[in-house]
Amino acid sequence: MTQKGHLAFLLPLASCAGAQTPLAPAGDQAAGQYSLLLLMLWVCGILYMLVLGFLAMGLWRLRRGAPAGNEPTLETPSDAVLGKTLWIWAAIIVVGLLLLAGASFLLERRLAAAEAREALLVRVSGHQWWWRIAYRDPRNGSWIETANELHLPVGTTARIELGSADVIHSFWVPNVAGKMDVIPGRANAIDVTPRRIGWFRGQCAEFCGLQHAKMAFDVKVETPAQFAGWLALQARPAPAPEDAAALRGMEIVTRGACAMCHSVRGTSARGRPGPDLTHVASRRMIAAGTLAMNRGNLQGWIAQPQALKPGTLMLPVTLEPRDANAVAQYLGQLK
Amino acid sequence: MTATAAGPGDSRAAQLRQTWRDPPGLWGFLTTVDHKRIAARYIVTTLFLLFLAGMLAMDMRLQLSAPGLHRMDPQLYNESFSLHGSTMLFLVSVPVMEAMALWLVPLMLGQRNMAFPRLAAFSYWLYLGGVLMLWLPHAVNITPDLGWFEYPPLSGPAYSPGHRADIWAQMITFTEVAALAASVNVAMTILKLRPPGMTLAKMPLFLWAMLVASLMTIFALPAVMLATSMLIADRLVSTHFFSPSGGGDALLFQHLFWFFGHPEVYIIFVPAVGFVSAIVETFARRPIFGYAAMVLSVLAIGILAFGLWVHHMFAVGLPRLGNDFYTAASMTIALPAGIQIFCWIATIWGGRPRLATPMLWVIGFIITFVIGGLSGVMTASAPLDLQLTDTYFIVAHFHYVLVGGAIFPLLGAFCYWYPKATGRLMSEKLGTLAFALIVGGFNLGFFPMHILGLWGMPRRVYTYPAGMGWGTLNLVATIGSAVAVVGGLVFVANALWSFWYGRRVGADPWGGPTLEWAARSPPPPHNFDLVLCVDSLTPLWKKELTAFDGLALDRREMLVTTVMEAEPIYRQNSVGPSIWPLMSALAVTLLFVGSIFTPWALVWGAVPVAIALTFWFWPTRARASTGPLGRRR
Numbered sequence: 001m002t003q004k005g006h007l008a009f010l011l012p013l014a015s016c017a018g019a020q021t022p023l024a025p026a027g028d029q030a031a032g033q034y035s036l037l038l039l040m041l042w043v044c045g046i047l048y049m050l051v052l053g054f055l056a057m058g059l060w061r062l063r064r065g066a067p068a069g070n071e072p073t074l075e076t077p078s079d080a081v082l083g084k085t086l087w088i089w090a091a092i093i094v095v096g097l098l099l100l101a102g103a104s105f106l107l108e109r110r111l112a113a114a115e116a117r118e119a120l121l122v123r124v125s126g127h128q129w130w131w132r133i134a135y136r137d138p139r140n141g142s143w144i145e146t147a148n149e150l151h152l153p154v155g156t157t158a159r160i161e162l163g164s165a166d167v168i169h170s171f172w173v174p175n176v177a178g179k180m181d182v183i184p185g186r187a188n189a190i191d192v193t194p195r196r197i198g199w200f201r202g203q204c205a206e207f208c209g210l211q212h213a214k215m216a217f218d219v220k221v222e223t224p225a226q227f228a229g230w231l232a233l234q235a236r237p238a239p240a241p242e243d244a245a246a247l248r249g250m251e252i253v254t255r256g257a258c259a260m261c262h263s264v265r266g267t268s269a270r271g272r273p274g275p276d277l278t279h280v281a282s283r284r285m286i287a288a289g290t291l292a293m294n295r296g297n298l299q300g301w302i303a304q305p306q307a308l309k310p311g312t313l314m315l316p317v318t319l320e321p322r323d324a325n326a327v328a329q330y331l332g333q334l335k
Numbered sequence: 336m337t338a339t340a341a342g343p344g345d346s347r348a349a350q351l352r353q354t355w356r357d358p359p360g361l362w363g364f365l366t367t368v369d370h371k372r373i374a375a376r377y378i379v380t381t382l383f384l385l386f387l388a389g390m391l392a393m394d395m396r397l398q399l400s401a402p403g404l405h406r407m408d409p410q411l412y413n414e415s416f417s418l419h420g421s422t423m424l425f426l427v428s429v430p431v432m433e434a435m436a437l438w439l440v441p442l443m444l445g446q447r448n449m450a451f452p453r454l455a456a457f458s459y460w461l462y463l464g465g466v467l468m469l470w471l472p473h474a475v476n477i478t479p480d481l482g483w484f485e486y487p488p489l490s491g492p493a494y495s496p497g498h499r500a501d502i503w504a505q506m507i508t509f510t511e512v513a514a515l516a517a518s519v520n521v522a523m524t525i526l527k528l529r530p531p532g533m534t535l536a537k538m539p540l541f542l543w544a545m546l547v548a549s550l551m552t553i554f555a556l557p558a559v560m561l562a563t564s565m566l567i568a569d570r571l572v573s574t575h576f577f578s579p580s581g582g583g584d585a586l587l588f589q590h591l592f593w594f595f596g597h598p599e600v601y602i603i604f605v606p607a608v609g610f611v612s613a614i615v616e617t618f619a620r621r622p623i624f625g626y627a628a629m630v631l632s633v634l635a636i637g638i639l640a641f642g643l644w645v646h647h648m649f650a651v652g653l654p655r656l657g658n659d660f661y662t663a664a665s666m667t668i669a670l671p672a673g674i675q676i677f678c679w680i681a682t683i684w685g686g687r688p689r690l691a692t693p694m695l696w697v698i699g700f701i702i703t704f705v706i707g708g709l710s711g712v713m714t715a716s717a718p719l720d721l722q723l724t725d726t727y728f729i730v731a732h733f734h735y736v737l738v739g740g741a742i743f744p745l746l747g748a749f750c751y752w753y754p755k756a757t758g759r760l761m762s763e764k765l766g767t768l769a770f771a772l773i774v775g776g777f778n779l780g781f782f783p784m785h786i787l788g789l790w791g792m793p794r795r796v797y798t799y800p801a802g803m804g805w806g807t808l809n810l811v812a813t814i815g816s817a818v819a820v821v822g823g824l825v826f827v828a829n830a831l832w833s834f835w836y837g838r839r840v841g842a843d844p845w846g847g848p849t850l851e852w853a854a855r856s857p858p859p860p861h862n863f864d865l866v867l868c869v870d871s872l873t874p875l876w877k878k879e880l881t882a883f884d885g886l887a888l889d890r891r892e893m894l895v896t897t898v899m900e901a902e903p904i905y906r907q908n909s910v911g912p913s914i915w916p917l918m919s920a921l922a923v924t925l926l927f928v929g930s931i932f933t934p935w936a937l938v939w940g941a942v943p944v945a946i947a948l949t950f951w952f953w954p955t956r957a958r959a960s961t962g963p964l965g966r967r968r
Contacts (some may be wrong), residue, residue: 013763020791020803022722040719044709049493051676051705056696058684070846072620073686082624082681086674093673097712104716111718112655116580128494166487168585170650170725174791181651184488188652192626202547204873205725205793207482209489210409213796232798250794269950289800310408 019201024194026221027176028114028157032107039103044094050092062173112293120158122150126169126182128208130275130288134140138228144235145263147275148217149206149283150202152207153227153306154178157193170206179205186223194221210311216289237266238278238334249330253277257317258277258327264334274314281334287312299328347863350888355447355861356583357912366912368452369860373459375756377434380466381427387470388427389820391419396780398819400813402801412797413480418473420483421503424599425510426466428741429552432606433458433517435748436545437596438756440521442851442858443539445530445867447893448909450523453916453951458517462918465509465621468928472502479503482795484596487577487588501570501931504563508927511556518549518556525549528893529901530850532869539849539872540616540623543630544609547637551598551605554641559595562588563673572934586651593644603737607744608633608675611697614744614751615679617847618694619686622873625678632671632678639668649720658717665715672708676701691845692766696747700739707735710785725795728788734781743774744828753830754844758856763892765829772822780815783808848873848943853880866894869901905962915951922947 018024025031042138123134123143133150134143150173152158162171164184171190172179180190204215222230247269253259261274269277280286283293290309291297303324305314319327357372358365367373395415398407407415437455441448450453450730470476479499481490490500498823525546528539565576566588575581577588608629623629643651645661679701688694710732714720725728754760792805799805843852852875854862865882867874886892891909896902922943929936 021789022791023789030722033719036716036719037713039717040713044712047445047673048705048709051680051701052675054680055683055701058680059688059698061688070620070689072846072848072873074622074873074876076621076624078685079624079681082685086625086628086677089677090670090674093670097669100712101663101666104718105659107716107718108655108659108662141620167494172725172793176723177648178718178719179724183651185583185585186652201791203791203793207486207489207725207795209481209494210413212413213409213798246964249527285699311410317911 019199020176020203023177024175026194026198026200026240027173028193028195029111029177029191030175031195032110033178035190036103036107040100043100047093047096052142068304076141111191114132114157114193115159117157117193118159118191119156120153122158122160122183123154123163124150124160124171125163125165126171126204126208126215127165128167129204129211129309131171131217132165132250132275133217135231135234138231139235144231145276146234146279146283148285148288150217151218151226151230152192152219152221153193154194154197154221156224157191160190160192162190164187167208169204169208169215171202172205173200173202175200176219176221181206188299197221197223202291211309214288214290214309214312216285218284218289233282233335234279236279238264241330242333244331245326246330246333249326249328252319252323252327253330261314277331277334279334281332287314293331295328298331299324302327302331347888348859349866351861352370352859354887354889354891355859357860363912365917366456366690366914368448368456368910368912368916370441370449370452370455371862372860373455374434374438377430377437377459378464380463381431381434384422384466385427385431386823386827388419388422389823391415391422392819393816395419396813396816398797399799400810402799402803402806402809404798406624407797409797410480413482413795414473414478416795417479417482417503418469421469421479421506423508423737424483424632426462426469428603428679428737429514429599430462430517431745432511432548432603432741433514435523435606435610435745436521436549437517439752439851440524440542440545441528442755442854442862443542443849444524444528444533445850445853445863445869446524446528447861447863447891449520450528451520452910453913454516454520456913456916457706457920458513458520460917461509461516461923462513464920464924464927465506465513468502468506468509468924472498479506484592487566487569487585487591487735488579488713490566491578492573493578495570498931501567504570505927505931508560509924510679511560512923514552515556518552519646521545522549522553526898527895529896530867530869531894531896531901531903534899535899537869537872540612540626540629540633540748541606541609541849543633544605544607544612547633548602548605551602551637551640552638555595555598555602557595557943560593562595565591567931571931586648589648589651590644593647594641596647597644598640600733600736602637603741605633605636607700607741609742610748611679611700613847613849614693614697614747615682616873617751617845618691618697619682619688620846621682621686621878622848623678624681624685625674626872628674629678632674632853635671636668643668644713646715646717646720647724649717655717662715662717666712669708676705691750692763692770693751693845695767695770696743696750699770700743700747701737703735703743703774703778706782707732707737707739711736723788725793726788727784727792727794730794731781731784731788734777734784738777738781746770746773749830751845752851753833754837754840755851755854755856755858757834757837758839759833760840760844761833761837762829765825765832769822769826769829772825773819774822776815776818776820776822778815780812780819782815783812783815787812823966843875848876915947919944919947919951 025034125132131148134145137144142173164182169182170179171182176194177192180188200219202217202219241250254267259269259271261271262277263270265278284294287309305312357367398404479502485503525542568574569576575582575583577585612623624768643661643665646665649658714723750761787805787808838964842856850867868881892906893909894903895907926940
């Protein structure tokens with residue numbers, strides 16, 4: 001398919017928001033879907049123009065003189081020609097549909113064929129309202145957990161196994177591939193083959209309750225070497241606190257309410273309900289794509305989660321200003 | 336023609352009027368079984384709800400008009416879209432089509448009432464119960480907040496405590512029982528009460544459309560009632576139909592829901608096919624082109640509609656080969672729909688079209704609906720749908736289909752039959768203005784949503800971050816919606832103004848071809864003084880209309896004919912006004928409302944229902960001694 005030629009007319013549409021759109025494909029799956037979309041637009045556009053043209057010409061006949069009174073016409077000589085045209089029209093529709101259905105089947109086959117090239121396994125599970133993400137440690141095969149930020153090596157087909165901890169969600173990174181629902185009690189998976197390096201954005205696409213709108217995640221497609229480095233970093237336990245304030249922060253996190261829900265590997269914080277914080281500062285965003293990662297947002301999020309993301313299951317923790325500062329200091333060092 | 340139908344003598348008409356009229360005052364209001372009065376209150380209720388749902392939509396559009404707004408919190412937004420969707424699908428679109436059928440079918444058949452007059456009254460009262468079931472709790476802030484689909488496990492007991500989800504599920508039961516009752520009534524009326532000579536092959540397309548839509552309703556609706564009843568059982572008595580941890584399956588709900596949900600779209604669209612056909616025929620001043628092709632298309636849609644529900648579930652991870660089957664089935668439906676579009680345009684082409692507001696709506700319908708149909712072909716492709724589903728592309732698609740494909744023809748039908756119902760024409764000037772505002776505003780408001788969807792904006796989000804680049808088009812969409820709402824207000828103002836000040840017209844202001852135009856405007860309680868005979872698709876376009884006498888004047892009688900050939904077989908007593916449909920609806924309401932609190936309501940609630948039904952069906956006349964219903968000796 002001559003994709004570049006078509007690309008030109010949709011490019012202004014795509015340029016506006018590049019990180020979360022099927023119009024700027026950065027993976028094999030999304031590229032196939034984009035080509036099919038263009039074919040669809042052409043075929044459907046032509047059919048629509050035919051309908052409009054026929055309607056316009058039919059109405060144009062109004063101009064050929066006012067109706068003779070209000071008397072209905074019971075004899076309609078033009079019907080023989082129109083009857084033949086109906087067959088032609090039906091044939092055009094059938095050909096168009098066969099073309100589109102055929103292209104659709106071929107794309108479906110291509111999507112299915114990616115299964116044979118799977119070279120990386122990632123587990124993603126949807127939670128109200130964040131994403132748990134787990135990779136195999138290449139050294140010992142154990143699972144390494146992170147949250148809300150998916151890293152993928154470019155040019156590698158990754159199998160993403162989808163599980164839900166609560167209700168139905170839908171995993172969607174439009175630039176790389178289509179969506180796949182995350183359904184409790186079902187083992188769904190989706191293959192993604194990213195081809196372009198960069199940051200992309202994914203978002204939950206199935207209504208999952210109060211904060212469905214703020215259940216996004218970042219996707220970083222990087223070179224295999226960068227990916228291996230990142231994975232090695234994630235596999236390490238949390239770094240030790242660098243200063244006294246951070247040390248105080250670590251004590252509050254591990255002995256206080258935080259550890260009920262969060263894990264920081266290498267410390268005694270082993271809570272499971274919430275996102276793993278071992279390398280939280282290495283991520284670009286916090287609160288499932290809601291806030292940029294920086295010291296101010298971190299401290300604000302700890303103090304007032306309900307104000308920033310009303311309904312979030314993260315409980316507000318009342319801390320003295322000095323302690324809140326210490327916690328943010330500590331978490332900010334968890335690179 | 337009008338003179339024939341008006342009958343030979345005024346005294347005769349007066350006697351019929353006396354026989355068929357309702358008791359005066361409030362008692363008459365509560366007991367009426369006049370299909371026109373029931374349909375009118377149905378239509379007024381749906382239009383009022385359409386207004387409320389439109390206000391909810393405007394509220395949501397304002398919230399989305401710029402990124403990161405705080406005028407609505409997520410709870411309020413979720414309640415709003417749930418209420419908007421549930422109201423539009425269950426309380427407006429389907430009931431309004433049934434209401435139009437209740438009003439039109441007997442008139443178009445030259446009949447005096449529906450086959451089951453009290454069932455029609457019961458339908459309305461129960462539907463009203465469903466309306467109150469959803470909107471009274473809203474007034475006290477117990478609004479369902481999980482969309483118009485309420486997928487478990489989100490709607491299950493673990494994630495939705497309280498009664499919000501129950502209220503939604505039981506509202507479904509209300510409206511679906513009402514819709515089933517109305518559909519049985521419409522189908523029976525069309526099959527058994529056709530005028531002599533109106534064989535199936537000479538039945539106007541509107542009646543074909545309503546027959547098919549009614550049969551579809553009868554087959555589709557039990558699925559959703561089953562699904563919501565199972566959901567209530569999960570919530571109330573801890574069954575595990577849909578909870579994976581208890582061995583249930585969350586997808587079972589989706590299958591049942593969409594087995595209803597997809598035919599639902601066509602249950603809404605097929606009556607619109609009937610409206611458009613009737614309007615095109617009258618205003619093109621010629622019989623519809625390709626009658627047989629149109630009938631076959633409607634039947635094909637009615638059958639195919641049951642074979643493509645899975646296209647709502649392409650992203651749930653079903654086997655790919657199965658998905659491909661549903662892709663093919665879904666695309667196939669474009670063929671009958673495309674043939675219908677062709678036949679309408681060909682009718683315009685081959686006739687001498689006259690433009691008036693009903694015809695304008697048909698043109699607006701074609702221009703808008705075809706876009707919705709074509710975007711439907713796009714989403715029918717399983718692999719492409721993985722990008723499109725649950726985005727604003729889908730929001731755009733189904734609004735183009737439902738508003739463009741059903742609401743526009745409905746508004747056209749409203750203008751078209753308004754003089755029949757009121758005896759006055761609607762203002763053409765205001766009508767044209769409303770048309771321009773609504774069609775223009777709608778397209779301005781909803782076309783950008785296709786692009787927003789392709790830019791990655793998911794559905795059902797109460798806000799979005801500024802960096803996504805969705806702000807401008809959302810603002811355009813909000814402005815367009817506001818224009819359309821203003822147009823809607825102009826439309827209502829026109830209807831109200833014309834009710835008192837519109838130009839008075841006689842029985843047949845447009846020169847329509849079908850029997851309803853032979854009745855007086857507005858029709859008297861008995862509709863027609865005589866029994867009309869039909870020998871073509873456009874009986875009123877003949878020089879003469881045959882009519883005969885023979886039904887009783889002093890009691891309510893109707894002529895029953897055979898299903899295929901419409902040959903007269905017997906006269907049937909038609910029941911008169913009764914309070915018991917209302918009482919039965921109240922008893923059923925008690926049972927339904929009670930059953931979201933305790934399962935015992937099903938047991939004790941059945942007692943008042945049984946009492947009310949017993950009085951409803953209490954025999955009031957001696958059995959026939961002759962004819963097919965006569966006692967065997």
